Amino acid sequence: MAKTGYAWPSREKSRLLGKSHDRIDGLVKATGEAKYTYDVNLKNQLIVKCLSAPFGHLRITKLDTAPAKEIPGVVEVLVFPHAGVGKEIQWDGELLVAVAAESESAAREGVQAIRFDYEKLDVFTNEEDLEAAKAAGRTMRTRSSEPTTEREPGDDDDEDEFYEAEFKRLFDQCDVVVEGFYGIPVITHCCLEPHGSTLEYKDGKLRVYLSTQNVSGTDDGFAKALEMGADQVEVICQYIGGGFGSKFSPGYWGIAAARLAKSTGRPIKFMLDRDQELKIAGNRPSGYIKVRLGADKNGEIKVWDSHQWGTSGYRGGGVSDRVVPYVIQAPSRRVRATPIKVNAMQAAAWRAPNHPQACVMTQCALDDLAARLGISSLDVFLRNVKHISSRQKQEVYAAELKRAAELIDWKSKWHPHGKGPAKGSVVEGLGIALHTWGGTANNSECRLRIYPDGGVESFCGTQDLGTGTRTVCALVLAETFGLNVEDVRVNIGDSKYPPSGASGGSTTVGAVCESHRRAAQDALARLFETVAPKLSAKPDELEVGVGCIRVKGKPDRSLSWREACALLGLKPLEVTASHKRGAASPLSDEGVGGVQIAHVAVDRDTGVVRMKQFVAVQDMGLIVNRKTATSQVHGAVIMGIAYALFEERILDPSTGQFVNAELADYKLPRIGDVGEIVVDLYEPEDQRARGVIGLGEPPVISPGAAISNAVCNALGVRVPVLPLTPKRVLDAIRQANGRG
Amino acid sequence: MKDPGKSSGMHFHRRAFLQGSGAVAAATAISGGAAEAASRASRLVRSKTQITLHVNGSDHQVAVEPRDTLLDVLRYQLDLTAAKPVSSDGSSGASTVLVDGKPMTASTLLAIACRGKKIETCESVSSHHPDRICRTFVKHDSLQCGFCTPGFVVAVRAFLKRHPDATREQIRQGLNGNLCRCGTYADMIEAVVDLVKGGGNG
Ligand code: FES
Numbered sequence: 058m059a060k061t062g063y064a065w066p067s068r069e070k071s072r073l074l075g076k077s078h079d080r081i082d083g084l085v086k087a088t089g090e091a092k093y094t095y096d097v098n099l100k101n102q103l104i105v106k107c108l109s110a111p112f113g114h115l116r117i118t119k120l121d122t123a124p125a126k127e128i129p130g131v132v133e134v135l136v137f138p139h140a141g142v143g144k145e146i147q148w149d150g151e152l153l154v155a156v157a158a159e160s161e162s163a164a165r166e167g168v169q170a171i172r173f174d175y176e177k178l179d180v181f182t183n184e185e186d187l188e189a190a191k192a193a194g195r196t197m198r199t200r201s202s203e204p205t206t207e208r209e210p211g212d213d214d215d216e217d218e219f220y221e222a223e224f225k226r227l228f229d230q231c232d233v234v235v236e237g238f239y240g241i242p243v244i245t246h247c248c249l250e251p252h253g254s255t256l257e258y259k260d261g262k263l264r265v266y267l268s269t270q271n272v273s274g275t276d277d278g279f280a281k282a283l284e285m286g287a288d289q290v291e292v293i294c295q296y297i298g299g300g301f302g303s304k305f306s307p308g309y310w311g312i313a314a315a316r317l318a319k320s321t322g323r324p325i326k327f328m329l330d331r332d333q334e335l336k337i338a339g340n341r342p343s344g345y346i347k348v349r350l351g352a353d354k355n356g357e358i359k360v361w362d363s364h365q366w367g368t369s370g371y372r373g374g375g376v377s378d379r380v381v382p383y384v385i386q387a388p389s390r391r392v393r394a395t396p397i398k399v400n401a402m403q404a405a406a407w408r409a410p411n412h413p414q415a416c417v418m419t420q421c422a423l424d425d426l427a428a429r430l431g432i433s434s435l436d437v438f439l440r441n442v443k444h445i446s447s448r449q450k451q452e453v454y455a456a457e458l459k460r461a462a463e464l465i466d467w468k469s470k471w472h473p474h475g476k477g478p479a480k481g482s483v484v485e486g487l488g489i490a491l492h493t494w495g496g497t498a499n500n501s502e503c504r505l506r507i508y509p510d511g512g513v514e515s516f517c518g519t520q521d522l523g524t525g526t527r528t529v530c531a532l533v534l535a536e537t538f539g540l541n542v543e544d545v546r547v548n549i550g551d552s553k554y555p556p557s558g559a560s561g562g563s564t565t566v567g568a569v570c571e572s573h574r575r576a577a578q579d580a581l582a583r584l585f586e587t588v589a590p591k592l593s594a595k596p597d598e599l600e601v602g603v604g605c606i607r608v609k610g611k612p613d614r615s616l617s618w619r620e621a622c623a624l625l626g627l628k629p630l631e632v633t634a635s636h637k638r639g640a641a642s643p644l645s646d647e648g649v650g651g652v653q654i655a656h657v658a659v660d661r662d663t664g665v666v667r668m669k670q671f672v673a674v675q676d677m678g679l680i681v682n683r684k685t686a687t688s689q690v691h692g693a694v695i696m697g698i699a700y701a702l703f704e705e706r707i708l709d710p711s712t713g714q715f716v717n718a719e720l721a722d723y724k725l726p727r728i729g730d731v732g733e734i735v736v737d738l739y740e741p742e743d744q745r746a747r748g749v750i751g752l753g754e755p756p757v758i759s760p761g762a763a764i765s766n767a768v769c770n771a772l773g774v775r776v777p778v779l780p781l782t783p784k785r786v787l788d789a790i791r792q793a794n795g796r797g
Numbered sequence: 798m799k800d801p802g803k804s805s806g807m808h809f810h811r812r813a814f815l816q817g818s819g820a821v822a823a824a825t826a827i828s829g830g831a832a833e834a835a836s837r838a839s840r841l842v843r844s845k846t847q848i849t850l851h852v853n854g855s856d857h858q859v860a861v862e863p864r865d866t867l868l869d870v871l872r873y874q875l876d877l878t879a880a881k882p883v884s885s886d887g888s889s890g891a892s893t894v895l896v897d898g899k900p901m902t903a904s905t906l907l908a909i910a911c912r913g914k915k916i917e918t919c920e921s922v923s924s925h926h927p928d929r930i931c932r933t934f935v936k937h938d939s940l941q942c943g944f945c946t947p948g949f950v951v952a953v954r955a956f957l958k959r960h961p962d963a964t965r966e967q968i969r970q971g972l973n974g975n976l977c978r979c980g981t982y983a984d985m986i987e988a989v990v991d992l993v994k995g996g997g998n999g
Contacts, residue, residue: 079935079936080938080940083934083935083938083940084927084932085924086940086943086946087924087927087930087931087932087935087947087950088922088931089880089918089919089920089946089950090920090923090924091943093878093881093944095881095882096872096878096881098872098873098876098878130843161869161873162843162862162865163843248978249881249889249891249976249977250881250883296942296944297942298881298943298945299942299978299979301978331885523941523943685938688941688981688983689941691980691982691983691984692941692979693980694980694983695981695983696980699980719884719885720884720886720888721884721888725978727982728972728985729972729973730982731980731982731983733983
């Protein structure tokens with residue numbers, strides 16, 4: 058068989074790719090028929106509810122589960138291995154005991170019957186205050202990256218002394234030096250479907266309905282814990298109610314569910330409660346930074362010197378110093394980072410790990426530079442395009458900056474920081490930020506069948522997080538075969554299918570495009586071989602038309618798709634094709650840019666920030682489904698508005714309790730809070746030619762910095778720490794007035 | 798702005814109810830009379846009553862405890878899982894159903910209080926016979942993970958009944974009882990604008 062040259066059809070030849078298509082599972086979701094893990098009800102199932110730690114740091118002194126077992130309906134009680142008497146618990150919300158019962162009510166009653174007591178231990182939560190953390194002994198060793206400077210230390214130089222002198226020299230040469238403090242606190246993933254599973258153990262086999270971003274990679278975890286073969290475990294996830302980076306593993310609660318299923322012989326449903334979901338099932342590290350930024354009088358940056366701190370929880374962590382300064386990098390720079398340990402659950406990957414925080418921690422300083430110089434931040438960003446370090450080209454950023462500026466009408470709306478006209482107490486402002494992301498295609502394998510009756514069916518152990526993966530698979534197959542989306546059947550969401558990578562880091566659409574296009578092209582090549590004699594042609598003289606296979610240039614010599622497939626005889630044609638992450642491919646690439654501009658209105662009397670308009674210009678290589686690509690960007694921007702203006706984890710400093718771990722208190726934007734969002738998918742020919750690149754993460758990166766910069770442009774005052782709540786806005790105004 | 802239809806004397810806060818009812822019983826060691834009283838209260842809470850619930854046009858016999866929420870009964874007894882358990886206090890709107898035509902969160906209603914009322918869930922239509930709201934949601938891609946979507950669909954049904962000619966501004970103001978983490982609001986506004994114009998009828 059001739060080796061297939063994998064490629065995408067050109068823009069002109071694409072019948073489906075790049076156009077707008079409804080998602081194929083849209084109606085099933087909209088009508089509520091879609092069964093999520095929480096919705097799967099297995100016959101005779103037990104429901105699990107948990108006792109969780111009520112304090113930020115404690116030692117268990119008493120744990121008597123006998124009374125729980127007395128509650129009618131309670132069937133089994135499981136004490137987690139980390140939760141016996143004498144054990145130390147480091148954060149609020151940690152699960153201690155699981156109660157399996159005939160109903161939710163009985164399980165809750167069982168939980169409340171547990172006799173539990175504890176000794177309170179010292180709590181530290183103040184991650185924003187580096188000095189307080191030092192005093193409490195909660196800081197870890199400060200990491201310093203190798204400074205980048207004009208001059209290098211000589212062999213005899215003391216390095217510390219040399220760099221002190223060198224940075225002093227470099228800053229002295231600058232026309233302007235800006236000093237700033239910026240911060241972005243911990244937020245949670247807050248998946249609307251909490252983490253959990255519904256599962257059954259039967260005849261030595263475990264079948265798990267798991268709310269997961271990793272259908273093909275979680276069976277191992279269950280198998281190991283239960284000492285069984287991974288082939289005895291099936292993980293299923295047809296629909297998932299949000300993951301955002303927090304749902305890659307079974308979780309210790311998943312393992313406990315499996316153990317309970319085994320010990321009780323009954324199916325188990327074990328989903329976290331809302332407060333548990335917020336407290337222990339995923340959060341994003343905080344980042345605070347002190348920056349000195351030196352530049353010339355035109356706003357071109359020369360020197361960056363920063364010290365950051367923050368936390369990922371009880372093990373320290375914080376925002377990676379490797380992404381600071383973010384994208385726009387001064388030629389000379391030095392970065393230090395001090396991790397802080399607090400009493401809170403350790404962080405998990407949150408959509409575009411490190412980037413949104415690093416963007417705020419860097420590009421707010423850049424905007425403050427514009428403010429200091431009284432020049433337009435657009436000019437400052439454009440002037441510094443030459444200092445962009447990214448896998449996307451500088452020219453693309455320049456084009457995207459100009460495009461975004463046009464779309465928001467920068468020219469007529471911009472004014473110097475704090476100098477805009479006020480309507481009563483309301484002032485408006487514009488702010489810019491830009492970002493980068495990889496988005497490489499993950500590992501993926503696709504098994505494809507073409508049936509003699511013309512049916513097409515694919516199998517792939519990927520998952521659709523709501524990004525439209527299922528629809529993308531169908532589009533790629535339909536495009537390749539000249540069929541309509543309804544003519545192909547896509548099977549995903551089951552670990553028994555060929556493996557596909559976890560959906561993290563915008564790697565899924567690239568992955569499934571790779572495996573499905575390869576499988577489809579391979580299958581088509583085989584079908585051409587079968588069909589060629591019938592059309593008195595060679596296989597390489599054939600092509601696909603709409604619903605048919607025909608001889609190139611001779612449209613009258615063709616067979617309908619069904620006729621062609623009938624030639625397969627009795628057996629379906631089956632092919633399997635795969636892509637390996639990192640392998641060079643004409644179908645996919647990595648490395649995108651993206652520019653966003655926010656337009657806000659701020660009420661100086663109330664401190665309320667309103668979104669007016671938000672422009673997001675985003676490249677992503679080749680666009681597969683314009684409709685879902687656009688809604689992905691909408692969603693990312695709204696998630697960005699959430700952490701820019703509304704959400705944060707609030708820990709009580711004396712108890713370590715996560716005090717706003719319910720949705721009434723954990724503020725998220727509502728439909729009336731998001732203003733108008735304008736999305737521009739940047740896909741000129743040279744970008745399209747790169748193939749598919751993931752899109753999920755990049756547009757969620759810039760909103761924090763863009764919105765903070767817009768508020769600063771409106772007020773002429775930096776509100777240093779996100780989210781920009783009325784209180785923080787008013788505090789910043791008051792402080793500025795006090796000083797001025 | 799909260800949907801006015803959603804404030805109702807029928808609602809309760811689940812946690813408060815469980816605690817107030819004595820189900821909380823022996824959270825810490827209680828002895829003697831208090832424990833007995835608590836366990837008596839628990840027994841009361843647990844006793845089941847046969848009731849008829851009128852859901853999506855038909856009657857269903859269910860056995861409920863006084864403490865059972867409408868949401869639990871819909872999901873666990875009738876396997877109607879479109880209404881979702883997202884927040885026990887109803888602040889996400891994900892469990893929104895219509896009770897006598899009014900949008901309410903099933904997670905804050907006691908099943909027993911819904912006797913004699915007409916309950917309509919998202920499942921009153923199906924993917925084979927979708928209503929125009931569902932079709933228009935798909936057309937504008939007003940859903941991503943879809944976990945919040947049935948709650949929104951029901952909220953929009955109620956909203957359009959009261960505001961068939963809603964302006965964009967009214968739409969922004971009138972659907973704030975529901976929460977979406979994936980950020981489908983922008984596309985949802987377009988869907989509702991389209992619906993007001995008569996979209997989804999074709
Ligand atoms: S679509 Fe995922 S929460 Fe709304």
